[in-house]
Amino acid sequence: MQIPLLLEQLLNGLQFGFMLFLMASGLTLIFGVMGLINLAHGSLYMVGAFACAAVAAATGSFWLGLVASLAGAAAAGALVEVLVIRRLYGRDHLDQVLATFALILIFSEGTRWLFGSFPLYLDIPPLLGGALTLPGSAPYPIYRLAIIGAGLLVALGLYLLISRTRLGMRIRAGEADREMIAALGIDIRTLYTIVFALGAALAGMAGALVGALQSVQVGMGEPVLILAFVVIVIGGIGSIRGALFGALLVGVVDTTGRLLLPLALSSFISPSAAASTGAALASMLIYVLMALILALRPRGLFPAAAG
Amino acid sequence: MKQMMAAALVALCAGTAGAFAEPVKIGMITTLSGGGAGLGVDTRDAFLLAIKKSGNKDIEVVVEDDAQKPELAVQIADKMIQSEKVDLLTGIIWSNLAMAVVPSVTAQDVIYLSPNAGPSPLAGAGCNANYFNVAYQNDNFHEAMGQYANGDYKKTFILAPNYPAGKDSLTGFKRYYKGELAGEVYTQLGQTDYAAEIAQIRASGADSVFFFLPGGMGIAFTKQYGQSGVTIPLMGPGFSFSQDVLGAIGDAAVGVRNSASWSKDLDNEANKTFVADFQAEYGRLPSIYAAQGYDTANLILSAVAKASVTDKEAFRAALKEADFPSVRGKFKFNTNNHPIQDIYVREVVKEGDVITNKIIATAFTDHSDAYAKDCKM
Known part of the structure; x- marks a missing residue:
């Protein structure tokens, strides 16, 4: 096992973690502020990816596509909040899960109706193509470094928004006591729509950035959604800081587990059996991690200040 | 539902x-x-x-x-x-x-x-x-690629999702491939990020890569492989490079060899x-x-x-x-009601703006499957 390969895999783990953070930050923001379990968050991720692919195909510019993904997902989020989600805040979590599950089906079939059943093409922008040479002479794709950068920027932006702005102050107040801030004359309905649209825009941006690496197709959001839920449960539901550390932890543990478990097993069973057993164990690893963390810290690593 | x-x-x-x-x-x-x-x-x-x-x-x-x-x-x-x-x-x-x-x-x-x-x-x-x-029969295309790989390659890295058809795939490939394996990796079903596997491939010293990743998994892998700067040749069964996914993979697929019983x-x-x-x-x-x-x-x-x-x-x-x-x-x-047919090796090419497949070789003539002898009908 060479050191450069291990370093590269750590970087891959960080990059995967930041990808998860983009998705998990919106999910945890919406849960923290409104107490809403939004299963349709994966659909907003898909909307972002499709908006980016469609606009990039029409204009030839990934950057216009990225803008479209933010705008499209935010608009879809705001629309859904006003039409559906608004009626669910007072309901229990089961009703929220049912209604947002219905939204998944509506978004999936709606997207198929608009774009057809075949995956769309979306490539990384030429500006971020190519690879940098890491120490140890391994080339590393610039686009993946850019995802790490985007994740850092989003983390910083959310921190500043929540701790330094008036909107952030209201969001924190809304988390703490929603009746009180309504009584103080703040339009809580508009605040909720803004927060939901912001969370949707983050999901849409994640969809566009990741769509360039993966496949833009119907149903692409659901596997990521499951991981994003693992992340926010590990990090502490409602906590942005928890989402960041949870995402990085899941990313690094998953990536290095996939590499190291088969290697470790191959020292005492046949390579072929080690490959399949190691892969099976590696896929369980993050859930084992989640169970361990919940056993030690039932409210996650960084429990939100007020529940 | x-x-x-x-x-x-x-x-x-x-x-x-x-x-x-x-x-x-x-x-x-x-x-x-x-x-x-x-x-x-x-x-x-x-x-x-x-x-x-x-x-x-x-x-x-x-x-x-x-x-x-x-x-x-x-x-x-x-x-x-x-x-x-x-x-x-x-x-x-x-x-x-x-x-x-x-x-x-x-x-x-x-x-x-x-x-x-x-x-x-x-x-x-x-x-x-x-x-x-x-x-x-599920193994057929993978067997054909194993057979074809013998001509060009001696050290292949093989990769498939960890589920029954993935294991059948690598079994089929190994049934005919005579060279050495640079590595054998099973990925999660539905996995979307392959950076870790691609780094392993580069470090393995392989002279070729055989992978079976149907649907969106294959699109993700091939795009990321193209972006990674690794130039070890790819091959796979025709499913990974069928007309329904080629448009979404784009130029990253051009030149890849794959096996199928049909081509346009x-x-x-x-x-x-x-x-x-x-x-x-x-x-x-x-x-x-x-x-x-x-x-x-x-x-x-x-x-x-x-x-x-x-x-x-x-x-x-x-x-x-x-x-x-x-x-x-x-x-x-055949006696087990499964096809006896030729299996071809195709190469992904660009015809104008359209990315599609072209036959470059025949891997098997009148190929049947390894299971027919167990069929008592």
Whole structure:
């Protein structure tokens, strides 16, 4: 096992973690502020990816596509909040899960109706193509470094928004006591729509950035959604800081587990059996991690200040 | 959860009826929603195209969506057999769905024709006189790539998802590949990020990579591989480079070699007509799933012209003759009702703006499968 390969895999783990953070930050923001379990968050991720692919195909510019993904997902989020989600805040979590599950089906079939059943093409922008040479002479794709950068920027932006702005102050107040801030004359309905649209825009941006690496197709959001839920449960539901550390932890543990478990097993069973057993164990690893963390810290690593 | 997707279709063209002018009802269960819908849509469209072109007005096709869920496929099959009284069933894309549906269907003495999935249990000890596979046995394409790799490569890195068809794939490849393995990796089913595996491939000193990652997984892997700067040649079964995904992969796929029993440039009359008609009708190039759906329909049409569907014995015999113009050129059934056919190696090329496949070699002539000897029919 060479050191450069291990370093590269750590970087891959960080990059995967930041990808998860983009998705998990919106999910945890919406849960923290409104107490809403939004299963349709994966659909907003898909909307972002499709908006980016469609606009990039029409204009030839990934950057216009990225803008479209933010705008499209935010608009879809705001629309859904006003039409559906608004009626669910007072309901229990089961009703929220049912209604947002219905939204998944509506978004999936709606997207198929608009774009057809075949995956769309979306490539990384030429500006971020190519690879940098890491120490140890391994080339590393610039686009993946850019995802790490985007994740850092989003983390910083959310921190500043929540701790330094008036909107952030209201969001924190809304988390703490929603009746009180309504009584103080703040339009809580508009605040909720803004927060939901912001969370949707983050999901849409994640969809566009990741769509360039993966496949833009119907149903692409659901596997990521499951991981994003693992992340926010590990990090502490409602906590942005928890989402960041949870995402990085899941990313690094998953990536290095996939590499190291088969290697470790191959020292005492046949390579072929080690490959399949190691892969099976590696896929369980993050859930084992989640169970361990919940056993030690039932409210996650960084429990939100007020529940 | 999913309601009936499409109602009946009766071919409208005027034309000749078969020798037996009795109605034949075909039930098609296929995947029309969710991430795998592209495959089912191609199968359905080509199947209906063949029925329409035949002008046979006595054939009715009932299509329903299984949403790629085994339990739903079983429910639809029961409903089609018991309340809609279909004579034949077809359409399933995925091996896990086929394993859930086919044994109970054939046990009820209903004939099932597979347009895609070919899991090994149904080719060996679990074969059945009522089960006809018009596509391939699952291992076939992977075996062909293993055979082909012997010519060029000595140290291949192999990769597949950790589920039964993934293991069958690598088993099939290794059955014919004689070189050394640089590594053998199983990924998670549905995995979307392959940076870790790509780094392993680069560090392994491999001279080639064989991978089987169907659907979105293959799109993600191939794009990320192209972006990573690794230049070790890729190869895989035709599923990873079928027409339905090539558009989404883009230029990263160009030059990749893959194995299949069909390609759009295969030189025979039936294929030329099929490719032209499919493009005219649907405005896109057909995939291998479309080719297999089209052959399935034409096989049924050939049997309907020879025997009555109510006389099961005669109808099975008529199917087994495989007396139809296959778009694959030559086609016949082995003792286990699975194909004996040629398997080609294709290369992904760019024709103008369209990315598609071109045949560059023949890996196997008259290839059957490794399980036929276990079939006692």
